[in-house]
Amino acid sequence: MTLIWGAQYILAVILIWSKMYKTCVAQEDRNTTEYDYLLQNASFDWSDIPELCSKAANRQFREWFLPTFYAIICFLGFTGNLLVILTFFYFKRLKTMTDVYLLNLSFADLLFVFTLPFWGFNSNSKWGLGLPVCKIMHTVYKVTFYSSMFLLSCISVDRYFAISKAISAHKHRSQAVFYSKISSALVWVLALIFSIPEMTYTTINNNTCTPYTSNNDKLRVSLQTGQIILGFLVPLVIMSFCYSSIISTLSQTRGFERNKAIKVILAVVAVFLGCQMPYNIVLFWTTIVAAKGGTTVCSDDNSQMYAIDITQCVAFFRCCLNPIVYAFLGVKFRHDVLKLLKEVGCLSQDKFFKYTVTKRKTSLAYDTETTTTSFSP
Numbered sequence: 001m002t003l004i005w006g007a008q009y010i011l012a013v014i015l016i017w018s019k020m021y022k023t024c025v026a027q028e029d030r031n032t033t034e035y036d037y038l039l040q041n042a043s044f045d046w047s048d049i050p051e052l053c054s055k056a057a058n059r060q061f062r063e064w065f066l067p068t069f070y071a072i073i074c075f076l077g078f079t080g081n082l083l084v085i086l087t088f089f090y091f092k093r094l095k096t097m098t099d100v101y102l103l104n105l106s107f108a109d110l111l112f113v114f115t116l117p118f119w120g121f122n123s124n125s126k127w128g129l130g131l132p133v134c135k136i137m138h139t140v141y142k143v144t145f146y147s148s149m150f151l152l153s154c155i156s157v158d159r160y161f162a163i164s165k166a167i168s169a170h171k172h173r174s175q176a177v178f179y180s181k182i183s184s185a186l187v188w189v190l191a192l193i194f195s196i197p198e199m200t201y202t203t204i205n206n207n208t209c210t211p212y213t214s215n216n217d218k219l220r221v222s223l224q225t226g227q228i229i230l231g232f233l234v235p236l237v238i239m240s241f242c243y244s245s246i247i248s249t250l251s252q253t254r255g256f257e258r259n260k261a262i263k264v265i266l267a268v269v270a271v272f273l274g275c276q277m278p279y280n281i282v283l284f285w286t287t288i289v290a291a292k293g294g295t296t297v298c299s300d301d302n303s304q305m306y307a308i309d310i311t312q313c314v315a316f317f318r319c320c321l322n323p324i325v326y327a328f329l330g331v332k333f334r335h336d337v338l339k340l341l342k343e344v345g346c347l348s349q350d351k352f353f354k355y356t357v358t359k360r361k362t363s364l365a366y367d368t369e370t371t372t373t374s375f376s377p
Helices: 002-041 056-091 097-113 116-124 130-163 166-171 173-194 196-201 217-250 256-291 298-316 318-328 331-343 349-360
Strands: 203-205 208-210
Touching: 056 097, 056 116, 056 298, 056 318, 056 331, 097 130, 097 173, 097 318, 116 130, 130 166, 130 173, 130 196, 130 203, 130 208, 130 217, 130 318, 173 196, 196 217, 217 256, 256 298, 256 318, 298 318, 318 331
Parallel strands: none
Antiparallel strands: 203 208
């Protein structure tokens, strides 16, 4: 009897589980059929889901472009500016305001050149040098950038008074060097003050040393706007006024030296605009985009990165050209450089006379401080 009741109990359990299984399978089939129906007949809008922007091509471009240009700029900038500094100290040429400004300009450019290896490391590798080195790199760049721009403005103002206001400038000639040292110190102080935001907000973001976090558009707009105004527009206005007045004054004179002086001025303006304007145009473009909340188009984002990398390298190249257009174009300075090379054994006596005697006939106007060609020392 017990076996019969046990068999009936087991059979009842089996029937109940069988019925429950059929019910679950039927429900699952119904859910699957409904899901397939939704997939087949319903359209899903994928436009609201953001698509990751590929930076592979930009990274490959950076791997060869930035190190190549940084190496060229580092070599030429170090050689040219160091030669200017050695010439100034060896011959004790700090006799005019422009001499003092040129010496400070070479120090600024040389100091910036020392940061280029860190820029190259930051562009191709994960930043592993810590936050203090990151802040120092960006701060030194900003200090040397602002000081260079302000010193170029000071040189143009000095040349304006030396040529366009020669009489009044001659009255203060004895105090000119003192004034230039004070103004140079003021330039460095202002450059340091304007670089405070760089010291404050520079950080390490995604293993990269950056002057601000990538999602802080308001800060980016403020920093870039300040750089455009203080580092480009203000020097451009000062240099445009001074050099246009100088050219106007030179146009009233005659002679071959006048044409040479105008060519020097045009070379100075061309170097400034050629190096700084492309980068500032791109900087203005990216500032406008950031002010509008950024871009969601991958191609536009990559185009900005290409434009910034290329134009920034061109702007960095200015530190290599400053010794040429501001120092080596001057006959007296070029003569001192050749003399220095001769004395250290890099130039023979015959070549020294070959390069100096042939130019001596046309160097008279360069030797005076207030003549038409006194643009270069």
